[in-house]
Amino acid sequence: MVTKTSSKKGSERRASNKTPLATKSPQRFEAAKLDSLFVVLDAVAWLDAPSNGQVAQFAGIDPRTAGKLLKNACQIGLVERLGLIESTESGYALALPYPYKGSQEQKEAVVKEALVRLPLLTGVRQFLRLGDKLDIAVRKAATIAGITPFIPADLNPLVEWAQSLGALQPSLIAEDLVDAAETKKEQRHKEDRNRRIAFLSHSSMDKPFIRQLAADLTANGVDVWLDEQRIRVGDSIPEKIAQGLAGSDFFLIATSEYSVNSSWVQKELNNALVNEVQRRKVHILPLKLDTTPMPQIIADKKYADFSNSYKAGLDELLTALRGDV
Incomplete structure (x- = not known):
């Protein structure tokens, strides 16, 4: 005769032997078309800490699709989530340099490098x-x-x-991609000596200025890589910007009261970075946005002066970009 107590214990043993139900992995990658990723990255590059809804509207895609693509982009290190916006939703920013109006090949190269790393x-x-x-x-x-x-x-x-x-x-390995970018630059110089690619490093606080400048440079035939000056613990700045930098002719660094006082300039604009830029045969060209003194490390560089006149600064910059490379 089986007692109620033994029956209960038997049930507990049977329950403990059951295989636990599978749960979703915390690293779940969302099924989404790769082609749609680029319009999302365009939105993040152009907007200032956009929400999911703003990215979807800018890109002209469904918010749910935008959310999936943003999640994937964060997981592979292309985009990062920022602080709360109106206490309800986090904004997004680029974590890697991105060619906003670049070719499909350039944009795919950015994603490929993130995946390789x-x-x-x-x-x-x-x-x-x-x-x-x-x-x-x-x-x-x-x-x-x-x-x-x-x-x-x-x-x-x-x-x-x-x-x-x-x-x-x-x-x-990632180094292969960087070397390939440099080789393509050499080939471009032989086939189209007048085409220029500029790597534009800036503080997110200067984004309104950068939007206008990127539009004007693009209208004048200059391809622009946008890089927001953001550093995180463990970041290697030369590694982070390697491929976009290696394929560029000019390293434009926008200096202002915001960028000069940022941790990026104070900690990472150093000899190692300057040496890497020059090793890749890239010309350093500062952009002076206001009257803030230039960081010492680039104080001796020729710069384009936007502090008194945007038009005069743009003319100076275009003249420099059209010079020999």
């Missing part, structure tokens, strides 16, 4: 190089990355993006 995919490439099949390589790399439980469907969209951009070639 992603630790999870670095692990995948390592296991592929060791001879594992892709599904096994992803499972092992996810384990090393601490992604538990491992749910293949949660990572499949990421793998598809990486495959479509060639970011899973087993022997590929």
Whole structure:
């Protein structure tokens, strides 16, 4: 005869032996078309700490789709979330330089570099190089990355993006992309000596000025990479800007009361960065936006002066950009 007590214990044992239900991985990558990512990045590059709704409206896409793409962009290090806006929603900003009006090839190169640098995919490439099949390589790399439980469907969209951009070639490293960008620049100089690409580094506080300048440079045939001066713990600035910088002819740094007092200038505008810029055969050209003194490290550089007249500063800048490279 089975007592009520033993029956209850038996039920508890049976319950404890059940396999727990799978839960969504915290690293779940959203299924979304890669082509739509670029209009989202355009929005983040142009707007000032936009919300999800603002990005969707600017890009002309559904807010839900924008949310998925923003989540993916944050996960692979293209975009970062900022503080609260009106206590309800976080804004977004670029985490990597981005060619706002650049070619499709340039934009794809930005995403490819972010994917190549992603630790999870670095692990995948390592296991592929060791001879594992892709599904096994992803499972092992996810384990090393601490992604538990491992749910293949949660990572499949990421793998598809990486495959479509060639970011899973087993022997590929980020340095290869930087070298390729520099090689393309040399080829461009031979084929089109008049085309210029400018890497524009600026404080987010100067964004209204930068929007106008980017529009005017683009209208005058200059391709512009936009880079907001943001640093995080562990960031390597030369590494962060490597590909966009290597493919550029000019490194434009907008100096103002905002940028000069920023942590970016105080901590990262140093000899290591200046040496990296010059090693990549890129001309440093400061932009003086107001009467704030130039940072000492670039005080001896010729600059375009916008402090008294925007038009005069733009003319100076265009003249310098059209010089020999």
